[in-house]
Amino acid sequence: MNLNEGRGPVAGVVLAGGLSSRMGKDKALLRLLPLTTAAAAEPLEESADGSMLARAHSLLLSLLPVCFVSCRVDAPRQGYECVFDAVQGVGPTAGLHAALCRAEELGYAAVLALSCDLPFMDTSTLRRLLAARSQAPVTSLVTAYRERLTGRVQALTAIYEVAALPYFSDALAQGQRRLASVVPREFQSFLDYEPEESGPFFNCNTPEDLASAQAMLEHKIHGF
Numbered sequence: 001m002n003l004n005e006g007r008g009p010v011a012g013v014v015l016a017g018g019l020s021s022r023m024g025k026d027k028a029l030l031r032l033l034p035l036t037t038a039a040a041a042e043p044l045e046e047s048a049d050g051s052m053l054a055r056a057h058s059l060l061l062s063l064l065p066v067c068f069v070s071c072r073v074d075a076p077r078q079g080y081e082c083v084f085d086a087v088q089g090v091g092p093t094a095g096l097h098a099a100l101c102r103a104e105e106l107g108y109a110a111v112l113a114l115s116c117d118l119p120f121m122d123t124s125t126l127r128r129l130l131a132a133r134s135q136a137p138v139t140s141l142v143t144a145y146r147e148r149l150t151g152r153v154q155a156l157t158a159i160y161e162v163a164a165l166p167y168f169s170d171a172l173a174q175g176q177r178r179l180a181s182v183v184p185r186e187f188q189s190f191l192d193y194e195p196e197e198s199g200p201f202f203n204c205n206t207p208e209d210l211a212s213a214q215a216m217l218e219h220k221i222h223g224f
Contacts, residue, residue, distance in 0.1 A: 006134055008109020012060030012067035013099035015092045015156060016053050016077060016116040031055075053077065053116045060114055063126055068102055068111075070095030087172045092179050096160055097168040104162045115156035117203045125157070125200045129191060133159045136189035141167070144180075146190040147198065153190070154201050155180040 031051050053069070057080065060067040069080040070092070076082050083102045085094035092113070099111045112130070114121065125145075133143040144158035156179070164183050171182045 007138075009107070010064055010110045010112050010130065010133075010159065011099070011103045011106065011108040012057075012064040012112045012114065013083065013095070014053060014056045014060065014067065014069045014080075014114055014116050015095050016056075016069050016071050052119055053080075056114050056116050056118065056121065059121060059123060059126065060112060062123055063130065064112060066106070066108075068099050070099055090172060090175055091177045092156060093168065093171050093176060093182055096179065096182075097165070097172055100160060100162050100165050100168060104165065108162065110159050110161045112159045113156060115203060118157065118201065120202050121157065121200045129157065129159060132189065132191040140187060140189040142183050142188040144188060144190055145201070146192050148192040148194055153180045153188075156203075157201060 057067055057069065066081070068083045069077045071077050071082050071084060072088070073084045076084075083095070083098040085098055087094045087097075092115075096111070096113055099113065103109075103111050110133070112126065114126075129143060129145065133140075136143050141161045141164040142158055145154040146152065147154075160183075164187075167183045170176075176182060
């Protein structure tokens with residue numbers, strides 16, 4: 001169900017075009033396993049079935065009518081509707097540009113972007129973001145979460161309007177990598193959250209992050 005018909009429909013995109021250099025393996029295809037079924041020294045397994053990519057894709061499709069997967073031309077994601085970076089080496093900025101172009105072609109007004117490496121993201125967090133977009137000023141081109149104390153913007157869990165495409169085109173031309181700075185701050189709206197509400201934004205970039213996520217999952221399931 002699309003929650004933002006008033007401002008125009010929203011498509012989803014999972015950002016899965018990174019090199020995973022800090023992880024040492026393709027993090028999009030990793031999946032968390034309970035420690036009771038995996039050796040402590042190797043708490044995660046690679047699998048296209050039940051992967052972090054598959055989970056993020058399912059989350060978006062549970063709320064939106066269509067979901068793309070952003071990836072590199074040399075690393076397509078089989079079984080998904082892919083959008084490919086037109087420019088290499090600028091990170092998620094290129095992925096968002098490709099997703100916004102596809103969304104515009106299909107008649108969508110915006111794209112809800114979600115990084116593939118957020119194992120604790122949930123539908124309620126995404127629903128609040130969609131609701132915030134519906135209440136944002138009509139001039140707003142980005143609706144994003146922001147940590148209240150630090151001011152850190154969660155640019156990889158955010159909604160980008162198709163009308164922001166000129167800014168993304170300029171960013172690609174300039175080689176700009178910092179996604180949160182692509183659109184001027186005066187055209188961004190924020191949904192603030194407290195530090196204790198940061199769980200859904202825990203991301204897995206390194207083996208240490210994954211070990212922490214594994215321990216968090218085990219605690220959640222078994223309470224120890």
